[in-house]
Amino acid sequence: MTFSSGPAELTLDPKHQPEETPAPSLTELTLEPVHCRPELMDACADLINDQWPRSRASRLHSLGQSSDAFPLCLLLLSPHPTAEASPIVVGHARLSRVLDRPQSLLVETVVVARALRGRGFGRRLMEGLEDFARVRGFRRLHLTTHDQLYFYAHLGYHLGEPVQGLVFSSQQLPTSLLRAFPRAPTPHPPCMVPSLTAQAAGPSSPKGPPLPPPLPQPLTTLPPRSAGPFPQNLLETQYQDLRGCPIFWMEKDI
Numbered sequence: 001m002t003f004s005s006g007p008a009e010l011t012l013d014p015k016h017q018p019e020e021t022p023a024p025s026l027t028e029l030t031l032e033p034v035h036c037r038p039e040l041m042d043a044c045a046d047l048i049n050d051q052w053p054r055s056r057a058s059r060l061h062s063l064g065q066s067s068d069a070f071p072l073c074l075l076l077l078s079p080h081p082t083a084e085a086s087p088i089v090v091g092h093a094r095l096s097r098v099l100d101r102p103q104s105l106l107v108e109t110v111v112v113a114r115a116l117r118g119r120g121f122g123r124r125l126m127e128g129l130e131d132f133a134r135v136r137g138f139r140r141l142h143l144t145t146h147d148q149l150y151f152y153a154h155l156g157y158h159l160g161e162p163v164q165g166l167v168f169s170s171q172q173l174p175t176s177l178l179r180a181f182p183r184a185p186t187p188h189p190p191c192m193v194p195s196l197t198a199q200a201a202g203p204s205s206p207k208g209p210p211l212p213p214p215l216p217q218p219l220t221t222l223p224p225r226s227a228g229p230f231p232q233n234l235l236e237t238q239y240q241d242l243r244g245c246p247i248f249w250m251e252k253d254i
């Protein structure tokens with residue numbers, strides 16, 4: 001689907017006009033859990049896979065686990081210009097409960113449709129999910145990022161400690177069982193981020209395909225008890241994901 005952003009993008013030759021859908025308006029957006037809109041699951045899988053390619057089956061499986069008991073996948077939706085058609089999936093974010101922090105949620109797989117970035121939809125998605133979490137009694141959000149730390153810092157997130165996201169709802173897997181898994185013995189050495197400005201250029205950077213989203217910490221390890229000798233700052237981090245890529249932990253009180 002292509003979106004028009006204004007008359008400046010139109011060519012004069014009507015034969016060369018691309019088939020366009022008017023860009024969604026910020027005022028008409030809604031945020032809904034994907035399990036309340038199962039008919040939009042395919043479109044959501046396409047949106048996420050456009051950023052982080054993965055098998056469709058596994059993406060749909062992951063989306064299919066969304067429930068009110070968490071993890072929960074939220075869709076940022078815009079009404080389709082044709083009233084009868086399904087809404088346009090503008091963005092996605094996944095929320096999970098956090099071990100030992102009943103008032104926290106872990107935010108993952110934050111993505112806005114490629115053609116719609118830079119127009120305020122990412123802010124709307126983050127502010128919307130903060131409202132969503134707050135009205136359900138949560139008070140803090142945590143996330144990891146490879147290369148969007150300035151976006152999140154701009155929205156009020158600051159560097160924080162690692163947490164353990166729960167891939168199952170706490171009703172399905174008792175916390176006492178999760179606590180029985182061993183803790184990671186020591187923090188990783190710090191990893192320098194080669195070039196923040198180059199990485200912040202995002203998926204269109206000519207340096208290669210975008211990094212996949214940070215993998216959640218495995219259930220068999222927990223974050224180190226202390227931050228260790230290496231402070232996390234905006235240029236270096238002591239944390240890595242399972243692929244060894246540097247990640248920054250961020251959090252925000254809501």
Ligand SMILES: CC(C)(COP(=O)(O)OP(=O)(O)OC[C@H]1O[C@@H](n2cnc3c(N)ncnc32)[C@H](O)[C@@H]1OP(=O)(O)O)[C@@H](O)C(=O)NCCC(=O)NCCS
Nearest residue numbers: 110111112117118119120121122123145148150151154200
């Ligand atoms: C990151 C992402 C969700 C941002 O969405 P977006 O729609 O482009 O962001 P917005 O246009 O809403 O930007 C919101 C604000 O953040 C600012 N901003 C956006 N990217 C920024 C960056 N890299 N550094 C600093 N500020 C940034 C904007 O200037 C804007 O400021 P304003 O609201 O005060 O005017 C989007 O670019 C995306 O999907 N990227 C690919 C997937 C990804 O990397 N997700 C993060 C995984 S951790």
